[in-house]
Amino acid sequence: MLADITSALGAIKTGSDIAREVASAHSLDEARQRTPELFGAMAEIQHRLAAMQLAYAALLEERDALMREVEEVRQARLERERYVLQALPQGGLVYRFKASRESGAVPHDLCVHCYEGGVKSILQPNGSHLVCPACKTKLRAKGPAAIASRRGGVCVWTL
Structure with a gap:
């Protein structure tokens, strides 16, 4: 120039x-x-x-x-600041949504593997496991899926 x-x-x-x-x-x-x-x-x-x-x-x-x-x-x-890395009681890690009243979003967990790759994949209950729909990662959850409460179509696991 x-x-x-x-x-x-x-x-x-x-x-x-x-x-x-x-x-x-x-x-x-x-x-x-x-x-x-x-x-x-x-x-x-x-x-x-x-x-x-x-x-x-x-x-x-x-x-x-x-x-x-x-x-x-x-x-x-x-x-990324809306999530925090959290250990599950049965082992494994998830990125947990930091719920706040003003966000209005339903609490949920993200797959660590996908999250680190830039993909936001919400873990879904499948029996006694949480499964990532994107990469198929399975994490053992606390007890059967029945203890999870459903809110707005997203499973929220109690830890």
């Missing part, structure tokens, strides 16, 4: 010098001789400015993409 600016300024200086020479020409023939040079310099200036505009537009797109990426990372970080 700096090279584009430098070359554009050089082309503007050249065009300005030629325009001064045309303006100070002593005869019409002398001015006519320098006119094509002036038009060439003006075309070069336009070319350089168009290149700078394209480079500027590319930088704006890159900035916008980076801003979107930063926002996605920020949102992912905020989402």
